[in-house]
Amino acid sequence: MKKEKIYYIDNLRVFLITLVVLHHTFITYGAPGGWYYKEATRHLAALNPMTLFVSTDQSFFMGFFFFLSALFIESSIVRKGLQFFIADRLKRLGIPLLFYSLVISPVLNWYVERFGYDKKISFWKYLSGYHHWVDFGVLWFVAALLVFTFIYLLIRPLIKLNTEKLRPVPGNYIILLFAFSIGIISYLVRIIFPVGWVLQPVGFQLAHFSQYISMFILGLIAARNQWLDHFDVKKAKPFAIIALSMIFIGFPLMYMVKIVTGCSIETFAGAGTFQSFLSAIWEQITGFSIVVVLLGYGREKWNRQSMLLKNMSRSAYAVYIFHPLVLVSLALSIRSITIDPALKLLIVAPLAVVFSFLTGELLVRIPGVKNIV
DSSP, X not given: OOGGGOHHHHHHHXXXXXXXXXXXXXXXXXXXXXXSSOOOOOOHHHHHHHHHHHHHHHHHHHHHHHHHHHHTHHHHHHHHOHHHHXXXXXXXXXXXHHHIIIIIHHHHHHHIIIIISOOOOOHHHHHHTOOOOOOOGGGHHHHHHHHHHHHHHHHGGGSOOOSSSOXXXXXXXXXXXXXXXXXXXXXXXXXXXXXXXXXXXXTBOGGGHHHHHHHHHHHHHHHHHTGGGGOOHHHHHHHHHHHHHIIIIIHHHHHHHHHHHTOOGGGGGSTTOHHHHHHHHHHXXXXXXXXXXXXXXXXXXXXXXXXXHHHHHHTHHHHHHHHHHHHHHHHHHTTTSOSOHHHHHHHHHHHHHHHHHHHHHHHTTSTTTTTTO
16 A cells, blocks of 8 residues: 555544543543543533543544554564564654653652642652652553564464455444444453553553454454455445444433433443443444544545644654643643633643644654654
8 A cells, every 4th residue: 555545544643642632631620530630620511521522532542543553563564574673663662661651750740749739849859759660651552552562473473364365344234243242341351340440550441451452453454454445435424323323322321321320430430230331332332433434534535634734643653652741731830720620621622732742743853752753
């Protein structure tokens, strides 16, 4: 596949990175999830759409990252050679992991303690009692990608690569059945590892890994069988209807279940409850549907790239690594303003996106750094 034919993949990465920044901004101001600094609004009129936004994000965006990352692994191995591929992976994934854990994490945690919670402590004194030197933060994704990649490299010699006969792209019903199956697996996994349970110190939320693993494998299979050539608007349209129905009908119905049963939101997280079953199925059908929609519409409607999008795509990895510093700094800079946190969200969200990409653009121009990110 020629480079000019896959601009939409780079554009989709820009879209996903933007969602990552917005996702963490929404959590900052009240949506469910963990983050370095939070000022939660108490207004349900704001909390409900914020929860819908982060829930919809979570249904697909990180799984889609694993899918897109896996798409080019095999071609990269063939082009670079196995040894150079491994060295490149360790450089581009391993160095950011070390930098984030040893530099960004302690700086961020001290920054929040000092200026978010008004603890009068110097950075060096804070470091003297700091014990979380393995803390990947948002780079848990990078750590997981590194693990997935090396597992694939170990089993790759056992896989018979048939380059003559290609597997046909799955039909719509097969995709929905697969999504439903991953939903059931996710439900079972969440009996032991509910949503919110984190494997420390690597930061893996195992509740979501059924989708992540399956998306990574699907990315490898899709690349080998040229499935992306068969995604178009015609294939995407029914999934657009399903996704919209799940978001604007299915999600409110789940909220009604919460009201009628009088359960807490934690009931949807796992432990084998009926609510957690509904949540897991909703999440996977919604997520897989959105992925099909983005691939289909992206290939036909967004397969061109302006200079702005090209620069944003080039800086996307740097944005992913450094956006926590940008976001937390912005949130703390308006901490003293006495308005509802939901209104602060409207201020910080666009600024966080703009300044994160500006920071990324500057970083990829630095010699040495640009060879890593």
